[in-house]
Amino acid sequence: MKNYKIAILAGDGIGPEITSEAVKVLKLIEQRNDVSFELMPALFGACAYFATGDAFPQETKDICDTADAILKGPIGLSxxxxxxxxxxxxxxxxxxxxxxRRYNTYANFRPVSLPKELAHFSPLKPEIIGEGIDIIIVRELVGGLYFGEKELGVDANGQRYVKETLEYTEAQIRQIMHQAFKLASHRKKVLHNIHKSNVLKSSVLWNEIMEEVATEYPQVEVINILVDAAATLLCL
Structure with a gap:
């Protein structure tokens, strides 16, 4: 029997409620397969801060470091x-x-699915829904504005200011590109590259690397779309 350690970070708000349902699925998997899970609950988020003064306390880090997987619920407050x-x-x-940053969890997969059988519940136009909706958005998580240098202060004229740096390394871009191409290869073999290269130099580099990585996946069609147009297409 295979044994796996899973850190359970229930989080805040609805986190404990939905995480408990996910745990039920894990227990069902145990019943039906030759596998067992050692569930290791730990504090994470606002609940951890109020209990320990740290939203990601060392005890939780130690548990996550030894886990084979981490099941994390939503965190945050109003x-x-x-x-x-x-x-x-x-x-x-x-x-x-x-x-x-600690675990380099660089890829976020966000599926949008609407089976044709449930189309009548949607406010979208029937001609948009067609045979159903099946989209997966792949988002990069360890670069960009979230992790660039930040500065908040007051200038010589007494005006408050803020600076946030948008930074990406080539390696960060390549690793998320490969994940997106691999996913597209097993689906419809179409990958939409959403960018803002008409303004942001980060998108210029992003697109250059996209073209390079694309040569390794000739079976995938790449469609480049500015983010403004992409938002419009998703809504129409």
Whole structure:
């Protein structure tokens, strides 16, 4: 029998509720397969901050470090509730981003699925839904504005200012590109590259690397779309 350690980070708000349902699925998998899961609950997010003063405490890091997988629920508070926590210790900055950096969780897969059989529940036009909707958005998670240098201060004229740096390395871009191409290869063999290269130099580099990586996946068609147009197409 295979044994796996899974860190259970229930998180905040609806986190514990939906995480408990996910645990039920794990227990069902145990019943039907030759596998067992050692579930290791730990505090993460606002609940961790209020209990320990740290949204990602060392005890939780130790548990996650030894786990084969991490099951994480949503974290965070409302805007008003967040004011009770110092900015740099709020759940997203104090827990989520450090976790992404610690484990290089660089790929976020966000599926959008609407089977034809459920189309009558959707407010979208029938001609848009067609035979159903099946989209997966692949998002990069360890580069960009979230992880660039940040500065908040007051200038010589007494005006408050903020600076945030958008940074990507070639390696960061390549690794998410490969994930997207591999996924597209097993689906419809079409990959839409959403960018803002008419303004952002980061998108210029992104597109250059996209063209290079694309040569390794000749079976996948790449369609380049500016983010403005992509947002419109998703809504029409």
């Amino acid at each position: 805007h008003e509730e967040s004011k009770g926590i110092p900015i740099d210790k709020q759940p997203e900055r104090g827990a989520l981003l450090p976790m992404r």
